[in-house]
Amino acid sequence: MVSFYRRKNRFYNVGAVDWDHLLFTDQDLKKLLWPLIAEQLLNSLMGMMDTMMVSRVGSAAISAVSLVDAINTLFIQIFAAMATGGTILCSQYLGAGDRKQSNSAAQQIALSSLVITAACAVFSIAFRRPLLRVTFGSVEPLVMQDSLDYFLLTAASYPFIGMFQVGSAFYRAGGNSRFPMTISVISNILNIIGNAIFIFGMNMGVTGAALSTLLSRIYAMIVVFAYLRMPRQEIVLRDYFRIRPDWSMIGRVLSVGIPSGVENGMFQFGKLAIQSSVSTLGTTAIAAQAMAAILEGLNGIAGIGIGIGLMTVVGQTIGAGRREEAKYYIVRLSVIGYAAVGLSCLVLYFCVRPITFLAGMEPEAASMCIFMMGWISAVKPIVWVLAFIPGYGLRAAGDVRYSMVMGSIVMWGCRVVLTTVLIRVFGAGPIAVWIGMFSDWTLRGIFYTQRYFSGKWLRHALIN
16 A cells, blocks of 8 residues: 555655545535536536627627627636636635635625726726727727627626626635536526517627626626625625725735736737738738637537636635645546546537538638648647646636736737748638647646746745
């Protein structure tokens, strides 16, 4: 038995670990990870259904929604950074057995998120026309009017989606990923029902789609915060109007949230820059790339769910002072990630031909998409996991600045610059997007692996 444990220590690159009393058992990991994976998958499927329903209104409507959602996604990614900070801080306090400080941190995270999301909503509503003009230039009058109407209501939903993300993070920090998954799924179903009523029943067009989104997000936020008042979960939030700023705690929250927000924001800006290059390739290439991007997103869903769960696991083990266990879980969940991503890529590759047929893609666009998915399915299982899953663990330990700097440099150097040069100078076509992506994943994986083995990510102290 001793010899077995020594071999296990060497495999996971860890020191002294009490293998018989791990903080998270295999059963605990299953209870945490499966709802996260299911939530990511169902949200993606619901989002695709939402887009298909809006597309029935007309080309101007779907163009308006796609333009505005590019900006909405940027803001939502910034809000998600606050949720990331909430998961990390609260999970570390819970791992240390300090529920009082965990609740105190949750109060300050909720207060900060409310202020930030409300400010973003006011700014977006007041300056939505200039934002659309600066981002996308001149568009047809009908598309612009639909964009303004859609942007008005979706921007008004920023505080609700932001606060729902934060509230969900509090549950995940305590190891409960099933409840936020349930609320997210119900919210998405309500959004689909609302679309049917407002778009088709009341002929409200994009305004109906935006109204449905707003109402479903209000529902999700209200339910999550109503349940956070109950004492049966790890984190309890009550007496909202008595919360006062604790600048020291807010500083800790922002020390995690700002780097994560910058990294997320830079990623979205990069996507917009890439899209501008792809738009020069013609309608067929644009359609092929759009479908390939959707399918690539689907085959990475399981890996993203595992990464989100890893933040809770590493946060609690770091808070409990079990650093060697934190190292073990990063390797363990990365191994699980390899299996999940490999299986997902295999399934999607065999489904790509019927999907392009059912989507009614033109033969040339479908052929391009199948070609790109072949390369994605071959490369992604090899390099994607190390490029992303360990990063979630490093951030959970407080190593957020390294991720921000390294991720931004690699993303702009590979995804944006390399892709732009290949398309605009060498005429490489839409496969250039994935050459840039593969380079990004490979370098990112190398850097995260080196960072993991260096141990520098363990030197950060977010809690006392």
